[in-house]
Amino acid sequence: MAVGSRVGGEPAEEAVAGYRMALQALRELVVYPFLYARESCLLGLKWPRGLLLYGPPGTGKTSLVQAIVRECNAHLTMIDPTSVHKPHAGEGEKFLREAFAEAYSQASRGRPAIVFIDELDAICPRRDSRRVQGSRIVAQLLTLMDGNRKSSKKLPHIAVVAATNRVDAVDTALRRAGRFDSEIEVSVPSVEERLDILKLHTKNLHLHESVDLQTIAGYCNGYTGANLKGLCREATLLAYRRLSNSSGDEKMLTLLMEDWESARSQVKPSMIRASTVSWDDIGGLKDLKKKLQQAVEWPIKHAAAFARLGISPVRGVLLHGPPGCSKTTLAKAAAHASQASFFSLSGAELYSKYVGEGDALLRRTFQRARLSAPSIIFFDEADVIAPKRTGPDGDGTTTVGESLLSTLLTEMDGLELATGIIVLAATNRPKAIDAALLRPGRFDMLLYVPPPDVQGRHEILRIKTRKMKLGEDVDLWKIAERTELFTGADLEGLCREAGMLALREDLTAPSIDKAHFEAAVRSLKPSLTKAEVDQYTAAAIHGPSTRKH
Numbered sequence: 155m156a157v158g159s160r161v162g163g164e165p166a167e168e169a170v171a172g173y174r175m176a177l178q179a180l181r182e183l184v185v186y187p188f189l190y191a192r193e194s195c196l197l198g199l200k201w202p203r204g205l206l207l208y209g210p211p212g213t214g215k216t217s218l219v220q221a222i223v224r225e226c227n228a229h230l231t232m233i234d235p236t237s238v239h240k241p242h243a244g245e246g247e248k249f250l251r252e253a254f255a256e257a258y259s260q261a262s263r264g265r266p267a268i269v270f271i272d273e274l275d276a277i278c279p280r281r282d283s284r285r286v287q288g289s290r291i292v293a294q295l296l297t298l299m300d301g302n303r304k305s306s307k308k309l310p311h312i313a314v315v316a317a318t319n320r321v322d323a324v325d326t327a328l329r330r331a332g333r334f335d336s337e338i339e340v341s342v343p344s345v346e347e348r349l350d351i352l353k354l355h356t357k358n359l360h361l362h363e364s365v366d367l368q369t370i371a372g373y374c375n376g377y378t379g380a381n382l383k384g385l386c387r388e389a390t391l392l393a394y395r396r397l398s399n400s401s402g403d404e405k406m407l408t409l410l411m412e413d414w415e416s417a418r419s420q421v422k423p424s425m426i427r428a429s430t431v432s433w434d435d436i437g438g439l440k441d442l443k444k445k446l447q448q449a450v451e452w453p454i455k456h457a458a459a460f461a462r463l464g465i466s467p468v469r470g471v472l473l474h475g476p477p478g479c480s481k482t483t484l485a486k487a488a489a490h491a492s493q494a495s496f497f498s499l500s501g502a503e504l505y506s507k508y509v510g511e512g513d514a515l516l517r518r519t520f521q522r523a524r525l526s527a528p529s530i531i532f533f534d535e536a537d538v539i540a541p542k543r544t545g546p547d548g549d550g551t552t553t554v555g556e557s558l559l560s561t562l563l564t565e566m567d568g569l570e571l572a573t574g575i576i577v578l579a580a581t582n583r584p585k586a587i588d589a590a591l592l593r594p595g596r597f598d599m600l601l602y603v604p605p606p607d608v609q610g611r612h613e614i615l616r617i618k619t620r621k622m623k624l625g626e627d628v629d630l631w632k633i634a635e636r637t638e639l640f641t642g643a644d645l646e647g648l649c650r651e652a653g654m655l656a657l658r659e660d661l662t663a664p665s666i667d668k669a670h671f672e673a674a675v676r677s678l679k680p681s682l683t684k685a686e687v688d689q690y691t692a693a694a695i696h697g698p699s700t701r702k703h
Contacts, residue, residue, distance in 0.1 A: 172347030202335035208321035209340035212380030215317040228266035261310035274316040275323040355386040376423035376526040388417035431486035438610020450488040474584040475603035478643030481580035495529035501538030528574035536579035537586040625667035639680035
């Protein structure tokens with residue numbers, strides 16, 4: 155017999171789909187101590203009292219708790235930051251004491267009781283990094299959770315469940331046995347779990363025979379439970395609008411596959427950022443794009459072929475070359491072409507004033523990439539994130555850069571067991587990157603991104619002017635010939651300057667003419683010199699990119 159039927163409520167699985175491990179942990183914490191009270195007394199078994207649920211927003215942590223409450227008709231006491239952080243000293247601690255007293259009162263009457271603490275990281279942050287009030291709240295919660303062990307009389311069993319999006323920000327004193335005994339990750343659902351969630355939210359909807367929920371679940375990579383619920387709602391609204399505007403005899407609200415496809419364009423996954431840059435947005439670099447396509451796109455789109463032949467895909471690609479030559483754009487285009495989630499980090503984001511926060515952000519990014527696979531992690535300014543190690547400082551401490559490098563090496567080595575995750579990085583100074591990263595198994599492929607040649611410059615000019623109104627006398631090839639040493643960024647600025655010159659001349663100008671481009675070429679200088687290009691080329695030949703691909 156199901157647990158839910160033995161305690162009188164509907165099984166939690168009818169309210170939330172997937173998350174079997176989390177549901178089982180909640181039942182052991184809340185329901186089992188009441189169902190098997192006699193057996194536990196005979197065996198001297200002590201039930202756990204605390205469970206910490208962690209994971210990204212919208213994955214269903216609160217919904218899981220509410221489903222268990224309905225299943226076993228438990229009493230629920232909610233605690234959130236607004237109820238604890240009060241303006242006057244002592245009010246937050248008093249609220250906590252009253253919440254636990256209420257839960258104990260309900261439990262003493264034989265009813266399961268849950269104290270649910272939402273956003274635990276905001277209520278009980280690490281005491282070494284926050285204000286005094288936060289320290290008092292943490293101390294009060296520790297006392298209340300230890301109350302059953304320290305009390306002279308035996309208190310009834312209550313379950314303390316907490317939820318957080320930032321598990322590393324929770325005070326460490328709470329994360330030990332006797333307090334939050336277990337920690338369960340409530341992550342982004344897998345394909346199978348997404349299918350279960352879609353079935354749950356569409357069980358009362360009429361789907362056309364063309365609708366394949368398995369296919370929909372497959373292309374909803376990175377969608378949380380909340381995203382999928384929103385997707386179902388949006389698809390239903392689109393079907394309703396179509397029915398309302400229909401002049402035919404259709405009377406039943408039926409969801410078509412086109413409704414789901416349209417809904418997906420409206421409801422975006424909260425866990426990932428998808429790139430919108432395509433290969434067609436990049437001029438020139440034909441051979442380089444082909445290599446990058448084979449290294450990044452093929453392992454994701456043709457994973458079965460790689461597995462059949464026993465080929466290990468490239469794990470990391472380092473793009474190096476002068477600034478403004480489309481290294482970042484190439485990474486975004488590779489992510490778009492492979493339909494992968496795109497996560498981007500720069501050196502500025504990882505260097506924080508708080509010790510360890512950059513390392514934590516790095517670990518969280520890799521964790522999110524694993525949950526959202528297939529995915530691409532892109533590091534801009536790789537020489538800042540992974541500089542060459544110089545050894546400990548004179549006082550024996552490790553620099554922030556060395557700490558970040560150590561974390562990055564660990565995370566990249568951990569990708570050996572992961573599938574569908576590729577790390578891309580870009581730098582203007584490949585020789586400044588620590589050699590430990592530039593070996594097979596980490597950055598397997600090193601690609602030099604040169605300034606565009608005349609053919610590439612012509613393609614870039616054509617791309618940058620495709621939405622501009624050009625005069626009939628404009629010859630983009632001749633402009634390309636006159637802009638040697640111009641990078642892609644320089645050429646974009648050239649097109650913008652030509653347009654501004656046309657407007658300065660006449661705000662009602664119908665087009666941008668040859669004279670405007672010629673004036674722009676005369677007024678602008680390339681950001682690179684011949685000597686600098688020679689230096690970058692020499693680094694590409696004699697530096698870390700000597701590895702052949």
